[in-house]
Amino acid sequence: MKVLIIGATSAIAHEVSRCFAADNASLFLVARSAEKLAAIADDLRVLGAAKVETYVADLADLSTHETLIAAARAALGGIDAALIAHGVLGDQKTAQQSVTATLELFHVNAVSYISLITLLANHFEAQRQGCLAVIGSVAGERGRASNYIYGAAKGAVALFMSGVRNRLAKVGVSVLTVKPGFVDTPMTAHMKKNVLFAKPAQVGKRIYAAMLKGEDVIYVPSFWMLIMLIIRNIPERLFKRLNL
């Protein structure tokens, strides 16, 4: 199996990569930091990856996208599955005071995703098989004062993915949107942990299984499906008064 992992140093992406590595897959890892990529690559080699290549790129720079996908195809001899997992949570309170900061967050979390998804969708459509998986978020289902910039970006990605799924279903390519709840990762290092927080390893295993099975949309852990069902159905008149 030839797998492209974008945002490979994220804790969730690393855990998904570990599952592929244990399955002797070949991996092409993309992230911003060469040192972190090296640490991840060593780990995946020990775990059994047939091949691990690393590629340094600033994913906010859209001009890198075509090149990196071409590099992955060349290095692996094709791409069977791809996972897009980079992202920045940002600080809502400071970002909302500035158009530039707001749009920057939206750029990293939505625009760069849309660019990569478009390129990969075209790749998979031509290939007529494979799996495109993208990390969304439960935050993308309803706007909340505490993180609606991040949430709106993730919501945009989810809607975009839904369209891509509809398009690629006709050629048998699976398109997976992952909606994690709280995960204990560097992104949430500043938050106080409670029982809702999941371990990255648990989340990674679930995503790996969903990619192999060709699922469409998953919540991880699955209890978030129920939580979000409730949250989605709270009338806006009431929801706007809540502190969430």
Next chain:
Amino acid sequence: MSRSYQSWGNYPKARNQRVIPIHWRDAFPDLQAIEGSVLAYGYGRSYGDSCLNENGTLLDITPLNRYIAFDAERGLIRCESGVLFADLLQYIVPRGWFLPTTPGTKYVSVGGAIANDVHGKNHHVAGTFGRHVTRFELLRSDGSRLVCSPTENAELYRATIGGLGLTGVILWAEFQLRRIPGPYIVQEKIRFGNIDEFFAISEDSDKDYEYTVAWVDCVSGGDKLGRGIFIRGNNAWVARVPNKSAVPKTLLTAPFDLPSFALNLHTVRVFNEVYYHALLTKVQRKIVPYDPFFYPLDAINEWNRLYGKAGFLQYQFVVPYANDRSAIKEILRQISASGVVSFLAVLKVFGDVKSPGMLSFPRPGVTLALDFPYRGAPTLRFLDRLDQIVRECGGALYPAKDARMSPQMFEASFPNWREFSQYIDPKFSSSFWRRVTGQAVSGK
């Protein structure tokens, strides 16, 4: 998953600890910029306060869980210090390797195993974990990173093994694994009627068995004093046992803190009686997966909560026993007479394989590990009495399990602690270290 950043015994409880998770060994925060003292924290399986840092900062190293290299020919593994033994086992056992030695729980980090220089059922042949560590990288608070081995930075190597995390942060370690033919153990359980029988079986077994340990009934006295079940085993030369998984799933989770009266003299007496006689024949032999053999208590998640909110104290000592068994007998008599109950009592004879660690606990003699529910001052007074006996015969207490020994008892257990203390990183400290040295230092 919420983390409490306390210790396994839930006593004492540390207040006012700041926690900084460490995600990358190459992007470490500047330790000098942190106010107060720091201490690396893994999975919190130390029983007392050696993993706690009240009014200070804990560096949570569990995200440092990556492998770096594995030499499958020689069985040499290099990994980050937060790698969990349980995860490591899942990786190495199918490849025909095992930990050089392992404590009774697999939920410890590699870094913690070094810092506490842990031992296991094969101590009499393999020595401590530290003995198998070929090298590691130590981060000091001045930002320096030192690779330590028996030949490089040798003093820091010796100080860090068993050094209770006080010499800096272990970023990664390399150690030698043990070849195994498969995931099974040929296990023999033998009933012994008293402590003298234990010593006879132990002496006999240590020659031919890789793993030896015993469960002791601490309630019975008189001619049944120190009766129990001896458990010994070797790696089995079978690759597979029909219809049995090598790694059983965790069976149970203690759902909540039990009320404090649940474990009392009567329930423990009944348990001991049943457990002792459940072994119908004097010797029972069977092939078992490695997991229940090495980690019987891991089958119950969070078993520490069975002791209730007040927590419990673990008491593990070693006493030399060459010709004289009176100390261990005296302690067993004291326990049986006291009416204080120990639910778990584990007895083992240590070998003479020397550890490189300066502050390493195991030494030739016999070691007994006991659990006591914490009932306030009476529990502490009782343990002080046991200290007295241990001290008089030249024994020592195990810091990884201690929550209450006095500075005098610590000094008696580790007479070379002053030599060790010159290698401590000035930025590092722990609740344990302040407790056991505070008085001695201010008394100078």
